[in-house]
Amino acid sequence: MSKNKRVxxxxxxxxxxxxxxxxxxxxxxxKEPSTKILFVGTNTPFETDTLARYGFTHKSIISRPIKGKNxxxxxxxxxxVGLSLFQALIIIIGFRANFILGVGGFSSFALVLAGRxxxxxxxxxxQNAFPGMTNRMLSQIARTRFISFKETKGMPENDTTxxxxxxxxxxxxxxxxxxxxxxxxxxxxxxxxxxxLVTGGSQGAASINKAFTDAxxxxxxxxxxxxxxxxxxxxxxxxxxxxxxxxxxxxxxAFFYExxxxxxxxxxxxxxxxxxxxxxxxxxxxxxxxxxxxYAADDHQTANAKFLADQGACIMIADKDLTGQTILAAIxxxxxxxxxxxxxxxxxxxxxxxxxADLIADRILGANVSKKEDNVPA
Numbered sequence: 001m002s003k004n005k006r007v008x009x010x011x012x013x014x015x016x017x018x019x020x021x022x023x024x025x026x027x028x029x030x031k032e033p034s035t036k037i038l039f040v041g042t043n044t045p046f047e048t049d050t051l052a053r054y055g056f057t058h059k060s061i062i063s064r065p066i067k068g069k070n071x072x073x074x075x076x077x078x079x080x081v082g083l084s085l086f087q088a089l090i091i092i093i094g095f096r097a098n099f100i101l102g103v104g105g106f107s108s109f110a111l112v113l114a115g116r117x118x119x120x121x122x123x124x125x126x127q128n129a130f131p132g133m134t135n136r137m138l139s140q141i142a143r144t145r146f147i148s149f150k151e152t153k154g155m156p157e158n159d160t161t162x163x164x165x166x167x168x169x170x171x172x173x174x175x176x177x178x179x180x181x182x183x184x185x186x187x188x189x190x191x192x193x194x195x196x197l198v199t200g201g202s203q204g205a206a207s208i209n210k211a212f213t214d215a216x217x218x219x220x221x222x223x224x225x226x227x228x229x230x231x232x233x234x235x236x237x238x239x240x241x242x243x244x245x246x247x248x249x250x251x252x253x254a255f256f257y258e259x260x261x262x263x264x265x266x267x268x269x270x271x272x273x274x275x276x277x278x279x280x281x282x283x284x285x286x287x288x289x290x291x292x293x294x295y296a297a298d299d300h301q302t303a304n305a306k307f308l309a310d311q312g313a314c315i316m317i318a319d320k321d322l323t324g325q326t327i328l329a330a331i332x333x334x335x336x337x338x339x340x341x342x343x344x345x346x347x348x349x350x351x352x353x354x355x356x357a358d359l360i361a362d363r364i365l366g367a368n369v370s371k372k373e374d375n376v377p378a
Contacts, residue, residue, distance in 0.1 A: 001365040005035045008097045008115075010088075011108030011134075012041035015050075015201060016276045020125055020356075021103040022054055023167035027361035035365070038095050040088070041107045046255065053172060053257050061087040063107040081110070088114035099364050101125065102138055109134050112142050125360065126152055127166055127275040130298035146360050148275055148353075153298075164360055165353025166279035171260045185251040186265055189226045193249075194335055197266040199230035199259075201293075205272055207322055208291055209235050212270060213242050214324025215331060222248050228266070230256050260284075267341070268334055270327070273305035273316075279356075281314075285349035287341040288314040289330050291322055313347040 009025055012018040021039065028035045041047050043060035051058045063084045088110040092100065100115035102108030102124040115122040123144035126135045130153050139145055139154060145161040155161050189195055200208045209231060216222065227250040231239045236254040243250040256262055263269065263284050271277050273290040281288050290308065292301035302318070309316040315330050334341055 001032050001362075001367050003032060003034045005032065005099060005365060006038075006095060006097045007035060007364060008038050008040055008092065008095060008100045008111060009103060010040045010100060010111035011103040011105035012039065012047045013044055013105045013107070015046075016127060016274045017104040017108075018047060018050060019169050019276055020127060020167040021101070022051070022056070023169040023357040024101065024103075024125075024360045024364075025056055026054075026170045027167070027357040028364060031358075031361050032365055036095075038091075038097070040091055040111055041105065050257060054169075059091055061091070061107055061110060063105075063110060084110040085114055089118065092118055092120065099123070101360070101364065102135070102142065103127075104132060104135055106134050109138060112138050116141055116143075123360075123363070125164075125167070126155060128297075128300045129153060129275075129303060130300045131155065132297055144363065146356075146363075148279070148356070162359065162363065165356040166275050167357035167360060168276075168280050168283055168354065169260060169357075172258050185228060186261065188249075188251075189265065192224070193226040194224050195226050195228065195265055195267050196270065196331070197228050197230075197262055197268070198270045199256075199272075199277075200232060201230075201272050201274060201277065205232065205291070205293070206235065207319055208270065208272070209239060211322045211324055211327045213239060215328035216242075216246070216248065218324055218328055222246070226250065227252075228256070228262055230254070230259075268331065270331075273301040273308075275300070275304060278304045278308065279353065282308075282348045282352040283354045285345040285352070287334055287344040287348070289327065289334075290314045290316050291319055292316070294319040308348070308351070311347050311351060313344055313351060 009021040025037045037056060039051050039056050039058045040061060048058055061084045062080055092114055097120060099121045100111050102112040112122050122142045124135050124138045124142045125146040127148050129149040129151060145155050146164045147155050147161060148166045150163055157163055198212050229239060229252040231252055231254055233254040240252045243252055263280060263286060266286060269281060269286050269288040273292040290305040292305045305316040308314040317326055
């Protein structure tokens with residue numbers, strides 16, 4: 001393997017883009033500690049705070065999609081693309097990067113394009129079966145493409161396109177200096193508690209928040225429950241007050257940085273069906289109620305959830321059908337049916353693709369790697 005690699009991981013803003021990049025960075029450092037890594041993306045608090053907790057260096061660039069209601073807005077956006085490309089060139093030269101990996105989000109466009117201009121090695125990772133606008137463009141620019149689904153639109157497998165699945169991050173190393181773990185909420189959970197993890201992703205999900213709290217309000221007995229609820233920033237205070245008023249044991253917060261450890265303990269997960277979330281649940285073998293985000297590009301979350309539901313790995317509830325009653329019925333069915341939860345967990349694990357981060361890291365470091373994951377659902 002190559003030593004002293006200098007790798008830029010570009011993109012982020014949302015967990016669906018950022019966490020696969022973190023997973024690859026962790027694998028790179030484990031395999032070759034001499035590797036230098038720089039994340040380049042936006043200056044959003046979520047992105048900068050998350051990378052700081054994981055101990056990775058970060059720089060931001062100006063990046064905006066080319067969109068707008070009129071020609072003036074589009075012209076302004078196009079001008080910003082030129083500025084972000086100039087910033088990307090300066091960053092690559094200054095960092096002396098020899099590999100640029102784009103993980104999605106518009107900030108990755110300038111870095112991968114600048115990498116090709118400077119004759120650096122470049123790659124992208126696409127998390128979904130239906131690529132977003134940025135990766136659709138970069139698929140024609142980057143030298144290598146890593147895909148998560150066998151049927152990824154516009155990216156058929158070939159000598160430069162590798163089927164690897166979604167990289168899943170390792171648990172947060174809370175022993176790093178200045179890196180503090182989340183509140184010790186897991187220490188407050190009894191061994192016989194039924195732990196429900198509710199999450200709408202890094203931004204939260206209003207429909208899941210409402211339906212779940214409506215379901216809890218209808219429960220006759222919550223004494224055996226402990227609820228960990230990732231609410232999103234806007235709903236944090238309101239949902240905390242709801243649980244406090246009902247004297248329900250819980251931890252509600254806008255975001256949990258140590259989600260892998262929480263997932264490990266959860267008995268049931270209620271969430272959206274983004275590719276990263278689905279990958280993590282499969283690897284960990286977690287029974288789940290999945291509510292696909294109805295406005296995702298090409299409705300890819302419904303495809304993700306339906307694939308798992310058809311195998312018996314999860315319960316899928318369409319967002320339009322999501323109510324307190326529907327989610328309560330699903331919760332009660334699973335809470336009191338241990339064999340069904342075990343069967344769902346086993347099915348999830350059978351569909352897992354756990355080696356994505358390692359395969360991408362091996363490719364970056366120049367190792368001889370298999371063209372695809374050993375266990376990839378068709």
